[in-house]
């Protein structure tokens with residue numbers, strides 16, 4: 231394996247995982263605020279992060295100094311039930327975390343390419359590097375919007391990319407997507423892969439055991455420091 235092996239954090243229940251991950255991320259955000267006066271967090275969408283978002287939203291810290299963005303987004307407005315921004319706003323930007331600044335990836339544009347250019351400009355102006363990146367993973371081994379069948383996957387996963395946001399077209403994704411690029415994501419001080427259930431565990435274990443070519447493996451291999459896998463049944 232080219233990269234540094236990830237570290238496993240296993241929990242008996244999804245609630246225990248959510249509480250522990252929220253506590254760890256809150257510590258990282260507090261440390262960043264202490265060190266540089268602000269903190270920068272990227273979170274995933276999908277079905278997995280709900281409990282973690284609820285727990286993190288109740289953590290006491292100076293949320294007015296925190297910027298939250300997304301690891302990836304569907305090219306849909308916030309009014310869509312498939313919007314990751316809508317999910318993050320409803321489940322994370324509440325309670326204590328309602329004071330945080332949210333930076334969306336979706337911008338109204340005629341094409342996802344133009345939307346990605348607008349997002350790249352906006353997101354570039356944020357306080358890089360990320361302090362924490364919380365990735366999810368699909369059962370197909372995709373993470374962020376690095377789908378196995380994405381057009382130009384090598385460019386999306388290029389560790390030398392100078393882009394921060396790129397458009398994604400993949401038949402399996404449903405609609406066009408926007409994603410942070412690999413170097414933007416893995417440059418974070420803390421990189422977490424949050425997965426739940428036996429099936430996803432098997433997928434990531436198989437990806438780590440052999441060169442499957444799955445995007446999750448490329449991300450873990452190309453991260454400059456060991457990622458943390460958070461898993462519960």
Ligand SMILES: O=C1O[C@H](COP(=O)(O)O)[C@@H](O)[C@H](O)[C@H]1O
Nearest residue numbers: 274275276277278302366367368
């Ligand atoms: O499409 C997406 O899926 C993955 C995994 O989602 P889940 O529903 O299986 O938890 C997610 O990490 C990503 O942000 C999202 O856009």
